[in-house]
Amino acid sequence: MSDYIVNEIEKRWQRLWKENKVFHAVKDSAKEKYYLLVMFPYPSGKLHMGHVRNYSIGDVFARFNRMQGKNVIHPIGWDSFGLPAENAAIKHNIHPKKWTKENIAHMGEQLKMLGISYDWDREIATCDPEYYKWNQWFFIRMYKKGLVFRKSANVNWCPSCKTVLANEQVNQGKCWRCDSTVEQKELIQWFIKITDYADELLDGHEELAGWPEQVLSMQKNWIGKSYGAEMDFKIDFDKKIKESDDGIIVIKSPYGSTKATLEILPPKTLKIFTTRPDTVFGVTFMVVSPEHQILKEFKEKIKNWREVEEYITKSASKSNIERASNKEKTGVKLEGVYAVNPATGKNIPIFTADYVLTGYGTGAIMAVPAHDQRDWDFAKKYGIEITEVIKGENSDIEKSAFEEEGVIVNSGQFNGIKSTDAIDKISLWVEEKGYGKRTTNFKLREWLISRQRYWGTPIPMIHCPKCGIVPVDEKDLPVTLPENIKFTDDGKSPLQGCEEFVNTKCPKCAGPAKRETDTMDTFVDSSWYYARYTDPKNDKKPFESDITNYWLPVDQYVGGIEHACMHLIYSRFWHKIMRDLGLVNTNEPFKNLLTQGMVTLGGSAMSKSKGNIVSPDEIIEKYGADTARLFILFAAPPEKQLDWSDDGLEGCWRFINRVWRLQELVKTKSEIPATQEAKEALSRSMHLCIKKVTEDIGKEHQFNTAISSVMELVNAMYVYKHHGNDEGLSLKVYETIVLLLAPFTPHLCEEIWSLLGKKEFVSAAKWPQYEEKYIKQDTVEVPVQVNGKLRGKIFVNVSSNEQEIKDCVINDEKIKPVLEGRQIVKFIYVQNKIINIVVK
RNA sequence: GGGUGGAUGGCGGAACUGGCAGACGCACAGGACUUAAAAUCCUGAGGCUCGCAAGAGCCGUGAGGGUUCGAUUCCCUCUCUACCCACCA
Numbered sequence: 036m037s038d039y040i041v042n043e044i045e046k047r048w049q050r051l052w053k054e055n056k057v058f059h060a061v062k063d064s065a066k067e068k069y070y071l072l073v074m075f076p077y078p079s080g081k082l083h084m085g086h087v088r089n090y091s092i093g094d095v096f097a098r099f100n101r102m103q104g105k106n107v108i109h110p111i112g113w114d115s116f117g118l119p120a121e122n123a124a125i126k127h128n129i130h131p132k133k134w135t136k137e138n139i140a141h142m143g144e145q146l147k148m149l150g151i152s153y154d155w156d157r158e159i160a161t162c163d164p165e166y167y168k169w170n171q172w173f174f175i176r177m178y179k180k181g182l183v184f185r186k187s188a189n190v191n192w193c194p195s196c197k198t199v200l201a202n203e204q205v206n207q208g209k210c211w212r213c214d215s216t217v218e219q220k221e222l223i224q225w226f227i228k229i230t231d232y233a234d235e236l237l238d239g240h241e242e243l244a245g246w247p248e249q250v251l252s253m254q255k256n257w258i259g260k261s262y263g264a265e266m267d268f269k270i271d272f273d274k275k276i277k278e279s280d281d282g283i284i285v286i287k288s289p290y291g292s293t294k295a296t297l298e299i300l301p302p303k304t305l306k307i308f309t310t311r312p313d314t315v316f317g318v319t320f321m322v323v324s325p326e327h328q329i330l331k332e333f334k335e336k337i338k339n340w341r342e343v344e345e346y347i348t349k350s351a352s353k354s355n356i357e358r359a360s361n362k363e364k365t366g367v368k369l370e371g372v373y374a375v376n377p378a379t380g381k382n383i384p385i386f387t388a389d390y391v392l393t394g395y396g397t398g399a400i401m402a403v404p405a406h407d408q409r410d411w412d413f414a415k416k417y418g419i420e421i422t423e424v425i426k427g428e429n430s431d432i433e434k435s436a437f438e439e440e441g442v443i444v445n446s447g448q449f450n451g452i453k454s455t456d457a458i459d460k461i462s463l464w465v466e467e468k469g470y471g472k473r474t475t476n477f478k479l480r481e482w483l484i485s486r487q488r489y490w491g492t493p494i495p496m497i498h499c500p501k502c503g504i505v506p507v508d509e510k511d512l513p514v515t516l517p518e519n520i521k522f523t524d525d526g527k528s529p530l531q532g533c534e535e536f537v538n539t540k541c542p543k544c545a546g547p548a549k550r551e552t553d554t555m556d557t558f559v560d561s562s563w564y565y566a567r568y569t570d571p572k573n574d575k576k577p578f579e580s581d582i583t584n585y586w587l588p589v590d591q592y593v594g595g596i597e598h599a600c601m602h603l604i605y606s607r608f609w610h611k612i613m614r615d616l617g618l619v620n621t622n623e624p625f626k627n628l629l630t631q632g633m634v635t636l637g638g639s640a641m642s643k644s645k646g647n648i649v650s651p652d653e654i655i656e657k658y659g660a661d662t663a664r665l666f667i668l669f670a671a672p673p674e675k676q677l678d679w680s681d682d683g684l685e686g687c688w689r690f691i692n693r694v695w696r697l698q699e700l701v702k703t704k705s706e707i708p709a710t711q712e713a714k715e716a717l718s719r720s721m722h723l724c725i726k727k728v729t730e731d732i733g734k735e736h737q738f739n740t741a742i743s744s745v746m747e748l749v750n751a752m753y754v755y756k757h758h759g760n761d762e763g764l765s766l767k768v769y770e771t772i773v774l775l776l777a778p779f780t781p782h783l784c785e786e787i788w789s790l791l792g793k794k795e796f797v798s799a800a801k802w803p804q805y806e807e808k809y810i811k812q813d814t815v816e817v818p819v820q821v822n823g824k825l826r827g828k829i830f831v832n833v834s835s836n837e838q839e840i841k842d843c844v845i846n847d848e849k850i851k852p853v854l855e856g857r858q859i860v861k862f863i864y865v866q867n868k869i870i871n872i873v874v875k
Numbered sequence: 876g877g878g879u880g881g882a883u884g885g886c887g888g889a890a891c892u893g894g895c896a897g898a899c900g901c902a903c904a905g906g907a908c909u910u911a912a913a914a915u916c917c918u919g920a921g922g923c924u925c926g927c928a929a930g931a932g933c934c935g936u937g938a939g940g941g942u943u944c945g946a947u948u949c950c951c952u953c954u955c956u957a958c959c960c961a962c963c964a
Contacts, residue, residue: 159895249879249959250879252959253879253880253959255878256877256878257960311964321964325906359961362962364962389962390962391962391964392962400964407964409964410964477905478963512884600959668900669888671887671888675881680901682902683886683887685901686900687900688899689913689915690900693913739888740888740889740890742890743898744898744899746900747898783921816895818894820895820944823944823945824945861944865894872944873944
């Protein structure tokens, strides 16, 4: 028979799928829908193995469910705004649009070569005005709802990308994209109030049973809800006598200036957040972050202001990473100012130190050195009093062997209570006394969305000298990116220099006004693309809710773990916004999530700089897409890291040819009839295999074992030599093999399917069903253990009872000698599974 | 420091709900086919000891303990490792 000519066959089926619109999805309320989504690629230029893995996994789900008779939507598109396009523009003098579109064209071709069952009619690119128009529309809707605001903020600034980064985009103080050290810079920026949804984003996890525990825990950590209390500590000053210029002592009072009264000021407080209100009696000092406003406010009262100011300046120049990596704590005591511990009434010193973060809680802490490592370190260094308020078994505060749980001591009426109970009791007392109130705190910060870049969605706002900030009229959307722009390396947004873009009219008063030149974070684009896919060409609305609600939520989302805390939080948030705007009727966008592992070579990530890249093009050219897909799905379970192996790939290529050659076996007629026994065994193997593959894909998502079991069935067919005279059984098994493999190696399967005379596409064929009756056996082989050690095996009739089996076993020729001279203490028989004889 | 996983042959990886550890594949060895090689088909194989051999015995899922007739699986302690977060009060 002829060889399997991979490239020709694959190209032909790709063409036929397209011509026949085999993967085109249409809303059909009568049919059960299935939405399979893969994370859309950034058009960087070339497809890499990570993409191949992502899309191969996705395609198995899509094809499997399609063959199960579901109405499958399987879209693809391009996350096509972003920095690399601009960098390319500067470096190679090519317009970002041109660069992006060329990459999309090339990568689209590569994707098509993989034979993924996409509905290409739904292709979208986020850099198209038809798409980003709706980013702007959402932005304005959110602005009107009060969810968008502007504020001056210390922002993360990447000096290399020359743009602001969201907190989520800073890793270890470095830019997530280019790894430069991130600086702090004060700028007026646009924010979205994601924190309004912090609680719901957390509680929403209840609905996400189909998400990996790891991702949920990462998000939980990221949102960082903690329970505790806010407390106000009174601040007081040294009674201070002010000297006037002429050296005469001037004393101010509410009763007028005389030359003899003391200065009296209204009471001031310092607000802190703590998760351990039970330790309030142990507070012996307070610390505020160097950015805390109280410092500037009390400038006059702080005797050592110059020293404090120096410390503030020094901290400001340090990057976050420096601050965090410096384990040796530094700080300055504020002379002349002190706080009062509300519980003990004692005066306690206030420090400023950069181990207290400005962005979390209130930027100030009550320090309990006896029960917090950081506070202990600081107290030891600066010789501050340490008061133990929780006594545990190994308490030794001198050695910093402190307890977090134990019995309350040194705390007045609370002494003797367990610290775990004291949290509630002392909080309650704090509330009653009016020192503070119980509250919660989040690590999640507002989403900073403005970027000083060109290649992104323009923020649709207008600055009018008369009316202030005014949103663009919805009917004037989209605000399109001007194409005639200059790229410079000076760090300014190229939009700022574009007169024709900047100068406009105020939508309110029609006077001259200027456009906002910031663009949106590209995570906005990817926050709702899954909804746009359901109605991608709509030019009246982002999408038609009727259609979108049919398809949503996404039944299975497949993508990399690296998006656990950025994209996957933003899009959950966006979905809730869309729900609150009445556009969708679900709470969560993605029902099930599969996070695929990395593809590595020699154990480390493939990267250009390491030069250890395996190019999908070469592999496809040599072995075909089916082989590449099969290997990538077979070599490891989808969630695990996968190390590329040329030898393993070769093995998959051999398997594909082995399946191909089965055609010959099936065709060859034999004179010798197949034995009944052999036929039953083969038939049983087939039904077992259908069961296994169906469960492995549908329930377990274990594609590697699904493929193994088909390999076993193929092996069984090779062993089953009585092909021919068996009333078509081997043909039936072969057809089953082809159907079961279709989600993995679709081109091969289409080709064989048509050569077997089928008129339909295997891609649209019905998934095989197994029948229990063919799996059931009359006799089974059961292992026999003596004292837990395997000593033999016997065949038993499935219906025989324990006594019959016992008689049979103890007389078995292999077991009998082992039992010789010993007493049977216990005989355990687990039906059709195992026999264990306990002897003495 | 906090969180979440993981550790099984030479390698990638299997093993239902506590029931024959090592499926399937790679690499390896032997055989058939061939003038020869490749390809293909068939067979073998966790380790150690004994045996010419068929085979027999012991050990074996990171380490130590526990529960159980029986543990890769459950519990405790520890080691190593990957990823995420991290002076988060």
